[in-house]
Amino acid sequence: MSTFDEVRGIASDILGIGTAKLTTDSSPDTVESWDSVQHLNLVLALEERFSLQLSPEEIEQMKTLGATAALIESKLQASPR
C-alpha cells in the first residue's frame, strides 16, 4: 500500500467520507467535513500511525491530501522506520 493510500484511509475514517471520493486534490475547500477540528484529528492520527511529529511549518503544508501524503513520505524517507 502506498503512503497516499494509507493517508487516504486515515482521512476517510476521520472525515467520514469514502476513500473513492478522496483524491490528491481533496482539501478543506472541497471536503465539507474537513474543518479545523478534523484537521487536528488528521494531524494527530498521522503522527500516531507513522510515529512522527509534525512541526507548525509542516502542518501548514498540508493543504491537500496529496501534499499531506508527500510530506509524510518525505519525513519517512528522512528518518526510515
Next chain:
Amino acid sequence: MAIVIQPYRKEHESAVQEFNRRLQASGDHNLVFSQTCVPRWLPPANGNPVWNEFYVALDSSPSGTSVRGAYGLKQEALFVRGKGVQRIACYHHPLSEGIVDRAFTSVGMLLARDALARQPFLYALGMGGAETPIARMLKALGFSLTAIPFYFRIVRPARFLRQMQALRDVRWRAILMDIAAASGTGWLAINSAQRLRRWNGGMSEVVVEELSEFPDWADEIWERAKETVNFATVRDARTLRLLYPASVTSTRRLRIRRNGSPIGWAIIGIRRKDAKFGEMRVGSIVDCWAMPENALAVVRAAAQALEKDRVDLIVSNQSNQVWCDALKRSGFFSGPTNFIFAPSKKLTELLEPLETGSFHFTRADGDGLPVNF
C-alpha cells in the same frame, strides 16, 4: 505561506485590525481580537502575580505580513493541596481565520499547540459547551472536559416568565409562561418552590459591607480556606486587588462579618445584556471565598445585596460542593450548564483525581470578568 506565532507587538496592531475586519465580514461581530497589543485587563507588570499576554499568528508573504490568528494567555498561580503553588495559564480568545476561510483550517490547531508549548499547565474555561469546535479541539489534544454547575434564583417571577428568551423559544411554552405571569400562578409556583429549598438560618449577627479595595485581611481567609479545597487559583489579597481593583465599578466587593470578625468575601455584579435573558436585570454571584462553615452566610449576603440592587434573576457558576450546597440552601436551583473547565493533559495529571466538587472554580476564573460584566 508560513505561519509563525509571536508575541503581539505594536507593529502588529494594524494587521490585527485587518484580521478583525475579515472575521467580522462573516457577520459575527463577536469575532474580534484586542486592537491593542497591551491588554486593557491585567496588563503585564513587574512582580504582578496575574497578568495577560497576547500572541498573533503571522503569515508572511512577499506582499506583506498578515495576522491569521491570535490568542490570549492569562498567566496565574494555582494552589494545589499537598503540592503547593504552580504557575498555570488560561488559554482564551483563540481566533483563527479558518473560521471564515478554509485555506487557514490549520491555524486553530497551531494556536492551541503553541499555547501548550509555552505553558503545558494550561486550561480553558467556558467555551459555550463541550461540543463547540474549540472544546472538541482541546479534547482531541488531550484536555479533560468537566462541566461547572450553574445555579439560578428567580427574584421577580413575572419578569422571568416574560423575558427568559432561552425558555421562550417554543411558541406554546411562551404562551404558557405569559399566562402564568399574568395570572400570578407563576409567581406562586416559583416562590413556593424556592422557599421550600431555602434554609432559614446562618445569618445571625452577619453584617455586609462594601469595600473599595481588598485589604490584607483577605490573606488570612485565603490561607485558612485554601486547605479545604483540592485546588483553586490563588485568591490572596494582592491577587484580589489586581482582579477587582477599586477602579472597576462593574463588580462590587463585599466583606461579610459575623460578630465583628470577617468570615468571607463575595464579588457580585450585574451581567451585561444577553439575548437569552431578554430585558431582565441579571445579577451574578461572581466569586466568593470563606471557610466551608461560612459559605452559606456569604452566599445569602451576596444574594441579598443583589436583591437590593433590584435584579430579576441571580445566577452563579460554582464548582465546589460546599458552595453548590450553600446556593441550594439559599433557594437556588441548578440549571443546564455550558460552562466547561478544560485542563490540559499535564495539568490534569497534576490535579488528579479531577473530582467535580472538590475544587474551587467560578465565573471569575478564566477571562470571564471583562467579558460578562
